[in-house]
Amino acid sequence: MAGRFNDRVRKARAKIVCCAVLVVCLLQLAACSQKIEATSVGTGNGGTLKIGSDGSPLLGPLYAAAHPRAETGTPNWSIIRFGSGGDVGYALLAGKLDAGFVETNKALKLLQAPGGNSLKVAGALQFPYGATLVLRKDLNLRLGDLAGRTIAAQEPDCKLLHQFRKDALRAGVKPADVQVKFMPFDEMIPALEAKTVDAVLVKGSYALLAQNLGHKVLYQNWDIKAGDDCCPAALAQTDYFLLVRETAVGSLKPLLRELVATGGLPPAQLRQAISRQIGYPLAALEQFPLPTYAPVSGDLRKTLGERQCARSL
Numbered sequence: 001m002a003g004r005f006n007d008r009v010r011k012a013r014a015k016i017v018c019c020a021v022l023v024v025c026l027l028q029l030a031a032c033s034q035k036i037e038a039t040s041v042g043t044g045n046g047g048t049l050k051i052g053s054d055g056s057p058l059l060g061p062l063y064a065a066a067h068p069r070a071e072t073g074t075p076n077w078s079i080i081r082f083g084s085g086g087d088v089g090y091a092l093l094a095g096k097l098d099a100g101f102v103e104t105n106k107a108l109k110l111l112q113a114p115g116g117n118s119l120k121v122a123g124a125l126q127f128p129y130g131a132t133l134v135l136r137k138d139l140n141l142r143l144g145d146l147a148g149r150t151i152a153a154q155e156p157d158c159k160l161l162h163q164f165r166k167d168a169l170r171a172g173v174k175p176a177d178v179q180v181k182f183m184p185f186d187e188m189i190p191a192l193e194a195k196t197v198d199a200v201l202v203k204g205s206y207a208l209l210a211q212n213l214g215h216k217v218l219y220q221n222w223d224i225k226a227g228d229d230c231c232p233a234a235l236a237q238t239d240y241f242l243l244v245r246e247t248a249v250g251s252l253k254p255l256l257r258e259l260v261a262t263g264g265l266p267p268a269q270l271r272q273a274i275s276r277q278i279g280y281p282l283a284a285l286e287q288f289p290l291p292t293y294a295p296v297s298g299d300l301r302k303t304l305g306e307r308q309c310a311r312s313l
Contacts, residue, residue: 104241120243127292189215262292
């Protein structure tokens with residue numbers, strides 16, 4: 001009787017010891033995982049820096065900077081692709097990236113979010129502003145055929161709409177004959193896809209994105225410059241902000257220099273970098289101007305506030 005009781009005690013003790021060992025192993029594994037995660041981002045000690053991207057064709061300077069050049073050697077950064085700019089932002093806040101490109105409106109919200117004070121604007125990706133009317137892909141119309149159709153525009157007082165109405169009138173289309181729905185630029189391409197509008201009046205960068213989905217450019221006027229009552233020029237001209245973790249600013253100086261240097265590349269080389277990185281057709285890229293990278297300007301510092309911007313690099 002006593003022997004059987006002792007056996008049960010020994011077995012119980014063995015189970016307790018096994019469970020304790022398993023718990024210790026799991027804790028050690030978690031600690032190792034956290035250590036690897038922490039040292040892989042923002043080390044500043046020769047580790048590979050992680051730069052977030054949503055795979056947009058507007059990020060051409062980043063793709064060109066990531067391609068090794070003879071005079072600079074292999075970059076010490078890598079592009080981590082996410083499904084959206086919002087995902088890039090969340091990864092930045094979670095400390096999983098050193099820097100990332102986030103669309104202007106999303107970036108502004110991110111800077112105000114909890115933890116956003118750890119991020120700084122280090123630069124901007126800009127695209128020629130212009131005015132472009134993009135026609136839904138299932139329609140076959142000319143500019144003079146828009147009477148009775150519905151287009152989307154940003155706001156009643158936007159210079160894009162004013163200029164388009166002047167140009168359309170010369171083509172025989174009276175402004176009163178075209179219905180207009182007002183919505184933010186970000187909602188216009190989804191509206192085209194949902195067939196709730198026949199065409200959208202957008203700045204140039206959105207036209208590039210819409211054409212990649214099969215929609216058609218019906219009208220363009222590249223003489224229009226950014227900045228009106230809708231939006232300050234420093235923001236209207238910018239499609240993406242480069243957000244950096246404040247602790248990684250020093251480590252990112254080589255990348256920032258390479259981004260600036262892409263402004264001197266031949267247009268064909270920049271288009272090839274975009275096509276190579278994301279598979280965007282070269283023929284489509286040749287119909288549009290190219291994005292450029294710009295460091296934080298004095299106007300942008302005034303618009304955002306000095307605290308939101310990285311120190312001069």
